[in-house]
Amino acid sequence: MARNAHDHVHEMHRGASLEHAARESLEKAGEQWTEMRAAVFTALAGFSRPASAYDIAEAVGAARGRRVAANSIYRILDLFVASNLALRVESANAYVANTHPGCRHDCIFLVCDSCGQVTHIDDEHLSNGVRAAAEKARFAPVRPVIEVRGRCANCVAKGEQSPPPQA
Structure with a gap:
């Protein structure tokens, strides 16, 4: 990779x-x-x-x-x-x-709405971009958390559908 x-x-x-x-x-x-x-x-x-x-x-x-x-x-x-x-x-x-x-970093989660599985990924380029955008807006970020909701590869392969979004 x-x-x-x-x-x-x-x-x-x-x-x-x-x-x-x-x-x-x-x-x-x-x-x-x-x-x-x-x-x-x-x-x-x-x-x-x-x-x-x-x-x-x-x-x-x-x-x-x-x-x-x-x-x-x-x-x-x-x-x-x-x-x-x-x-x-x-x-x-x-x-x-x-x-x-032992490693400090920001949280980026991929959350499957079908099975509930959560995958934690690291992308320092994305994390640094979020921090930079916050700082540009004169905001001091402490702990950025990014969560992407959707379906994991297993659920997509099984054809499982996500529940409708809650209002």
């Missing part, structure tokens, strides 16, 4: 490698990797699609054998987003584990 001068290569993590990278990144930021934070990250990383705080609370509760309040999960997810361990899919109010937590 050709890369432009603005792109860089990400070290993608999975499984135990992802949890190790997340822990290392959080501790490097001066935060503690507690048992509860580890449980939340493990649950989040275990989802194949974006997960809500309620989904994560249910998974953590099932793993621990006791109910976990969603507000506790939200606090941890806020920390994870601020620390770059998780990415928030704004339009779905859901989260995905960042598979390269």
Whole structure:
């Protein structure tokens, strides 16, 4: 795949490698990797699609054998987003584990309206363009998030239709 001068290569993590990278990144930021934070990250990383705080609370509760309040999960997810361990899919109010937590970048999501799958892509040229446009408008961007709604390749191939847009 050709890369432009603005792109860089990400070290993608999975499984135990992802949890190790997340822990290392959080501790490097001066935060503690507690048992509860580890449980939340493990649950989040275990989802194949974006997960809500309620989904994560249910998974953590099932793993621990006791109910976990969603507000506790939200606090941890806020920390994870601020620390770059998780990415928030704004339009779905859901989260995905960042598979390269040591790399700061803007979020570009492709959101399938048919199956709910979210693909995170990196395009620093596009991200830099959005930041430049914001700055030109005398706006100081903090965290640009771009979400493209549509259908993924699998759903297109199956002929699945997107639900009608909500008003």
